[in-house]
Amino acid sequence: MTEFIYAGLILLTLGIFLCLRRMASGPTAPDRAVAIEIMGIILVGFCTLLSILTGEDFYISVAIGWALLSFIGSLALGKYLEGKDFDE
Secondary structure, three states, X not given: OHHHHHHHHHHHHHHHHHHHHHHHHOOXXXXXXXXXXXXXXXXXXXXXXXXXXXXXXXXXXXXXXXXXXXXXXXXXXXXXXXXXOOOO
């Protein structure tokens, strides 16, 4: 079972590097925003796999907090890219 978790961690790390590449070379701001959002999802998966591997519940709490902050950040970024104020 741990071999699958390590393989998952390696694949998620590869995904993070691909997202970083997309953030650096994205031609538009929405492309970069999508790369940031995907990287947040990958980090939630990374925390979840670490929680399974170590048996610590702390990583699940970090993953839930990260997911909530990522969602709020994506809403704020979407509003900004539309050119609207945050109170609309």
